[in-house]
Amino acid sequence: MKKPDLNKIKKLAKDFLYGKPHGERRLGDLYEPKTGLYKHREWRGVKDTFYYFNNIWLYNYGMMVADIMKYGGLITFAKGVWRYRWVGQSYLPVMHWFDRGLEGVRGEALRASAWHYRAMVNQTIDQFMRMFKADQNIGGSKDLYDRTIAHDETVWGGVFYPYRDQLDDIPLQMIPYFVTCHVNNHTVLNYIDATQALGLPGDPCPMCQAECGLMILDDEPDYYPAFITTNEACDASVATSVIQDWMINKPLYAMPQPMQFDDPLVQEHCAKEIEGAFRFIEEQMGVEFHWSELVKHLEEQNELQRFEWEKWDVAANTPYYPITGTAQALYRIYQSQRGNRKIWHDTDKRVRKILEKCVEQKIETFPMTRHRVIAWSCAPLYYSHWCTWAYNCWGLNCVINMDSLMFDMTIRTDNYDDMLLDMARYHEWAPMRRMAVGGMQHIFELWENMEKFHCDMVMMYDQLQCKGMQGVHGLFEDEFRARDIHAIWMPHSLPDKRTVSRAEIRQIINDYMFTVMQEEPLDPSLLEFDDGEGW
């Protein structure tokens, strides 16, 4: 009889206890072809597998039920699921969104990143439950309807702070459109197609198309008596507002974000528009301006900002930052747009503990980092988790991204005039505006941030239907050459995976890493796989 190979047994036992080391994981072998479903979920060693099972998978399923009960109950939720495609189709597979964003992640990074996801799920449920509770399409409360105002997803929630004790503000598209694309990219295609089926052209930003499609397919809850809209930082979206205005047919206040916001006169104009919004809210909703409420929320938001600066400091100057590129980007943009909410503070407290532990104990959270990457411009919503793939496959660690860096300010609260100017500035620095189409000097803030975060590579998002960023493509090319910077252009179509698939994006990165960087993958099983039908 053949003697058992002791070394093999030891190795198997070690892999079972601690998980396979990075180079041996073969994460690509876990996928079922096409769907991206797992043959089985990843074995991360006993400790991390059971942490994932107990504290992420079970905990989050449980907390989702708890949130639904807390924010309105199962019956309201079921009515919403039955009525609206975007909730039923998108949000049920939410744990797969966690899986994709946390693949290959271990230890403290697993813990800190998962808390970010938990906070986003909580805020998603909070918002859609408020929509459903007030929704006149499914028999919601008229009283809540009268106390809920809607706004474009790029109108900062802070505009409503003076009234938060009297009403709630729920963005029109953040939950029916933006978050769905990350969780389940199938849903949004219905809305894009609905817009193009009318004969509207297919080449403007697909975000605008999807937001129109929600209206065309009558898939927006009727939960508000008035709404505040904006140009969504991109003037293609003005057309969205026109269609929304037509189809919603309710009192509307337009508060566009100016392009050239560095001009002090423009800032004054923007401040006046915010005051106009205050008047609109008061007239339409019958509420009063509460200064103390505004100050309270602004100061709490400032606290969130100060912690974000601490996080950036650790990310920039140490290898101990425990948050994945995906969690960093999504949490930050979600938090800063939604405005001050209790869950962000609870999450930051938890993350602070983990962050401090990593720094004190010098825990290298992404030990296989070969390149520190900064991601710039607007990201593909259907592949926001490319960062996890790029780290697992190539050791590309996406340390920071443009969306995180846009709202880089606290707001003065000691007097009304300064506060209003600061609020105007915050509003002007909207997603897709400050560093994407906000003027050359802001678009090129890339260089100083690259230096600040000690990055040696740029992942340059190339939204093929964004006319603003397409216009500066050549200028970036020139600068990359002149500065001798390794930059990978990642073409995508924001929410629409049909234009550039995830597999094509991976191929572009693979080609660059093989041919230009002359490197070999850490996990070759991740080089090529088909997840075209996946969520």
Next chain:
Amino acid sequence: MKKALKVLGKIAAIGAAVYAALFAVFYFDLDGKALFKFVEPTLVKHYDNMPRRDPMSRPYGDKPTNE
């Protein structure tokens, strides 16, 4: 006493079995497979066949409903 221990034992055994079953669902991604192969297609069929209002039928320029 013995009876109480027996009941506790039974509860522990049922708890352990449920925990093991949930772990199997988690590990083999049975939740993902069920949602992808059964729940999503069923819901999509429902949404595709749902009667919907046509907001385009409202003439452009109508006065807002709240005024």
